[in-house]
Amino acid sequence: GGGWGTDIIVNKFTPDATTLLFATYIGGDADDKPHSMIVNSNNELCILGSADGPNFPTTAGAYDASHNGGSDIVLVHLNLGATALIGSTYLGGSSEDGRQSLTNNYGDTYRGEIMLDGADNIYIASSSSSSNFPVTAGAFQGSLAGAQDAVVVGVSPNCSALLMSTYLGGSNADNGLGLRFDGLGSIYVCGGTSS
Numbered sequence: 001g002g003g004w005g006t007d008i009i010v011n012k013f014t015p016d017a018t019t020l021l022f023a024t025y026i027g028g029d030a031d032d033k034p035h036s037m038i039v040n041s042n043n044e045l046c047i048l049g050s051a052d053g054p055n056f057p058t059t060a061g062a063y064d065a066s067h068n069g070g071s072d073i074v075l076v077h078l079n080l081g082a083t084a085l086i087g088s089t090y091l092g093g094s095s096e097d098g099r100q101s102l103t104n105n106y107g108d109t110y111r112g113e114i115m116l117d118g119a120d121n122i123y124i125a126s127s128s129s130s131s132n133f134p135v136t137a138g139a140f141q142g143s144l145a146g147a148q149d150a151v152v153v154g155v156s157p158n159c160s161a162l163l164m165s166t167y168l169g170g171s172n173a174d175n176g177l178g179l180r181f182d183g184l185g186s187i188y189v190c191g192g193t194s195s
Helices: none
Strands: 008-013 020-026 032-039 045-051 072-078 085-091 113-116 122-128 149-155 162-168 174-181 187-193
Touching: 008 032, 008 045, 032 113, 045 113, 045 122, 072 122, 072 149, 085 149, 113 174, 122 187, 149 187
Parallel strands: 149 174
Antiparallel strands: 008 020, 032 045, 045 072, 072 085, 113 122, 122 149, 122 174, 149 162, 174 187
């Protein structure tokens, strides 16, 4: 593993689960947790997760190669055999990102979702308590409205460019738990609120 904390572990098995095709750790010096994963059109794995500290592995040209404070969202794109990173980036502000406070069930802290569009761009629904979470120009909601808001973000397949990013929430705590695309490219987001 990458450190003394918890690392993300990825295993791939044959369809009948009798043969391990690959296994790898992904992590830095603190706790790193997987939240959601999806395979792109090239059968390469993309992961949404969170990292609590520095030294999470990022790629050259990553959108954000540095830990920003608290917990950050991390996005990872592995090659076909999981032997190299195609893209990996931090994403967050100075407070808690990617860990949500509306928890009622085991594992709720780490809920969020990753999806891909037709060009294999990576989109996520997650949560942020950071007033300085990165948003793009013309975002639907450019600032944090409550103690925690949902965030909806799109990045390029190599995790180098922020395509879109917005907060989504009201005056109380809100979270982003899932997203889907329709046939026209519109994004649908679901989540929860304490409002």
